[in-house]
Amino acid sequence: MTPCLSGRSFLKLLDFTPEEIRHLIDLSAELKAKKRAGEPHRYLEGKNVALIFEKTSTRTRCAFEVGAADLGMHAVYLDPSASQIGKKESIADTARVLGRMFDGIEYRGFGQERVEELAECAGVPVWNGLTTEFHPTQMLADVLTMEEEFGRDGMRGRKVTFMGDAGNNVGNSLMVVCAKMGIDFCACGPAEQMPSAELVETCRAIAAETGSAIALTDDVAEGARGASVIYTDIWVSMGESADLWGERIRLLSPYQVNAELMAMAEPDAIFMHCLPSFHDRNTTVGEEVYQKFGLAELEVTDEVFEGPRSRVFEEAENRLHSIKAVMLATLR
Numbered sequence: 001m002t003p004c005l006s007g008r009s010f011l012k013l014l015d016f017t018p019e020e021i022r023h024l025i026d027l028s029a030e031l032k033a034k035k036r037a038g039e040p041h042r043y044l045e046g047k048n049v050a051l052i053f054e055k056t057s058t059r060t061r062c063a064f065e066v067g068a069a070d071l072g073m074h075a076v077y078l079d080p081s082a083s084q085i086g087k088k089e090s091i092a093d094t095a096r097v098l099g100r101m102f103d104g105i106e107y108r109g110f111g112q113e114r115v116e117e118l119a120e121c122a123g124v125p126v127w128n129g130l131t132t133e134f135h136p137t138q139m140l141a142d143v144l145t146m147e148e149e150f151g152r153d154g155m156r157g158r159k160v161t162f163m164g165d166a167g168n169n170v171g172n173s174l175m176v177v178c179a180k181m182g183i184d185f186c187a188c189g190p191a192e193q194m195p196s197a198e199l200v201e202t203c204r205a206i207a208a209e210t211g212s213a214i215a216l217t218d219d220v221a222e223g224a225r226g227a228s229v230i231y232t233d234i235w236v237s238m239g240e241s242a243d244l245w246g247e248r249i250r251l252l253s254p255y256q257v258n259a260e261l262m263a264m265a266e267p268d269a270i271f272m273h274c275l276p277s278f279h280d281r282n283t284t285v286g287e288e289v290y291q292k293f294g295l296a297e298l299e300v301t302d303e304v305f306e307g308p309r310s311r312v313f314e315e316a317e318n319r320l321h322s323i324k325a326v327m328l329a330t331l332r
Ligand code: CP
Pocket: 056, 057, 058, 059, 060, 061, 130, 138, 274, 275, 276
């Protein structure tokens, strides 16, 4: 039976069963096929959604806006400088106002408690577009990308390794989705940048039910060995101080994804990254880091990023299809 997610918020994957996550990934693939075939899918004609971004975005914002349009909806974008949120109006009051005008609300911002409070007060589905702790819509796109490579049931028993800042929102979420979907997960990085012991314990309990394993290591060879997916993310996340770059470079440079590291993984391993990425000097931040620390490539080398095993742009496209699936499943 197809799980019914109508009226639900999408705040973190821990709130969803493996069957519900499976349904969202399958729906993403279905919507992708429709989009590719040029088949109209305006299932939510006449609805309106609000998109709150307290942090910047390219993929997530565009996926919500294009996804809403494809589904027949109208989207209103609110950036922090153009709204009262947080400055003159609390989250709870904002939620109650927007909940009366919109059918669903996306929120990207700081602590997870903010999106949870928004959902509690809004009376309509709220979707987490990234918080300090979690990035759940990213994970649906990521598993879809992995399954496009290895088959719909092909990830079971395979190992996914997150290299570097494993305790950030993307590392945390990847550990949760792997535990839920029966995929082996390894967080490979220094002890300082690991997911919290509490989240690891929660995920290990889930993994025991789904038949997967959660490992933590600071050893690059151990992390890469046997991995079908090598995943990384930037070393300093949005909302963190730029003063952290020196310390993070010192801690995380050994975990840079380069050709040597990829060669330690499975021969058919793919490289994934949520993006944006610092793989060259063609960004303001990348150039600043280069000028200060002399490193032209950070979490991944340009060779791997641009290489034949990289799936980063497939992954980015899949953000559209999976975000559309979340809106459709919760609003229909
Ligand atoms: N991966 C991701 O969330 O990208 P944006 O920050 O551009 O939305």
